[in-house]
Amino acid sequence: MKEEKKVSVPVIRRLPRYLRHLKEAAANGIRRISSKEIGRKLGATDSQVRQDLNNFGGFGQQGYGYDTETLSENIGHILCTDRNFTAILVGAGSLGTALAKHMGFERYGVTLLALFDNNPEVIGSKISRFTVRPVSEITDFCRKNNPDIAVLTLPGDAVDRSVEILESMRIKGFWNFTGRELNIPGVAIENVHLEDSLMMLTYAVGNPLAHKKETK
Amino acid sequence: MKEEKKVSVPVIRRLPRYLRHLKEAAANGIRRISSKEIGRKLGATDSQVRQDLNNFGGFGQQGYGYDTETLSENIGHILCTDRNFTAILVGAGSLGTALAKHMGFERYGVTLLALFDNNPEVIGSKISRFTVRPVSEITDFCRKNNPDIAVLTLPGDAVDRSVEILESMRIKGFWNFTGRELNIPGVAIENVHLEDSLMMLTYAVGNPLAHKKETK
Structure with a gap:
């Protein structure tokens, strides 16, 4: 090659x-x-x-x-899907649950190691093969396991503090679903904005002639 | 303008x-x-x-x-976010729940009208302001309410039958999270492939020099 x-x-x-x-x-x-x-x-x-x-x-x-x-x-x-990266997921709400259950991270060479949340009702619950851990354990967990990637599925207002901690733990990449644009020099960031996709749909529904020619 | x-x-x-x-x-x-x-x-x-x-x-x-x-x-x-489109959501699992709860469709001019699922354990349950309806009611519901958009958050293997029904109900646009590529002539389709985003992240984590220059 x-x-x-x-x-x-x-x-x-x-x-x-x-x-x-x-x-x-x-x-x-x-x-x-x-x-x-x-x-x-x-x-x-x-x-x-x-x-x-x-x-x-x-x-x-x-x-x-x-x-x-x-x-x-x-x-x-x-695309480095053969590198065996490891990941943690922060925010085990409905979106975090959906990703943990259905994303099939392994198919892309990513092993999900743990789920974290700060909601006492969620901590300790079982999602897929994971028992949700408290956010307070992130630092210790990262020290021991050195995950490469953090999946952020927590609410936007809780992002800053978590990102600060994760950055100091040398996370190499963030998969960011929080809606808050992240930009950390030297760190890989993939910001997911589902609303952009929704607006492309409203555009296409509202302009039926325009999208007829488009192929994705 | x-x-x-x-x-x-x-x-x-x-x-x-x-x-x-x-x-x-x-x-x-x-x-x-x-x-x-x-x-x-x-x-x-x-x-x-x-x-x-x-x-x-x-x-x-x-x-x-x-x-x-x-x-x-x-x-x-x-982008037609001022057109007041209406939508239904099919597949009230964790991803459907996440979208119904947190997507804020109204901010993009879309009113979510109803959630459907075929799982007896989910039908009748309350998600956000919705009581999940059985998939068997979709036809009647569409006849009465004429929704513009269908959000597809059901498993890939259940897609074909639902899409067939929804197409016959003249749905104008599909927001498709099923992973199955849809292509229906004359209908607006927005296929969401979260795995593409995950692979852009694995690429960036694996090529730390390449992504330093990229801004999104």
Whole structure:
């Protein structure tokens, strides 16, 4: 595999979509796939698909296409889903519960280690295979287990204090569902704004002609 | 306001982010804001910001900047958050519960009318101001209430049947959290793939040098 540097962020942002479609194809027993077929699924041209994948050395053969499984593995490698990162989740309300139960973190190479909450009614309760721990134990837990990632599913007004603690525990990345924009130099942040998605939907519902041409 | 047609999808996709930052600024008492300040928040140049907003006739004055409240209202109007759409939610598990409780649909001009589930243990339970109804009542409910939007938070394997029913009830848009890619001609679909976001995070954690330059 060639060097993975200098790939532009928009290309990287498209990789998870490639991966989703490749995995689906593989699950349906499709062993090889052309850039055209990948493109059709994603509303992109085959030349864009080829160009994107060429950033990583290609993995394809002219006239043959791509081996779905090999390409999936390679994209997964680029996206670091084979690194076995560990994570904790802070805020075991309904959203935290939903993620712990249904996200399937392992499929993306992330092992969820523990859930934390500060609500006495939630602490000690069982969610999936976890017993919710009190937030006060975060520091000790991090010292012992060195998690890479913190999933933040706590209310926006409780964020600052938790982030301060987690930062001092050298968390490398935050998956942030709190609605509060985080920006910590040198730390990876993925802010999730579901409202942006909801507004894209209201736009599309309100402009039925505009979205007919769009493919996602 | 000028014509709103022919605005490219990438521009539309940036509008919710502008709106978030403008609302935040307005909430902090900032009454006017320059394209430079908006750009700094979003990691864009001021000329890109101006160009984007010019698509809609501008709303700004040279040397003055933008009135945060007016611009918010105008962007909200473009995104159709002032249309008073109605919605139902199908799948009242932990994710559906999280959205019903915390999403604040009204802030985006969407009124949530009802929650549906097919689990006897969930039917009849109270979530936020809703009593969960059985999925079997969806058809009747839609006939009487004509909801615009369906939020899909049910498991992937139960999607097809529900979507079939909802399509026949002339739902105009689906907010789809099921992981199954939906594509229905003439219907607005917003597929939410949280795993894409998780993989952007694993990428950033695994490539600490790459994300230092990125701003979201």
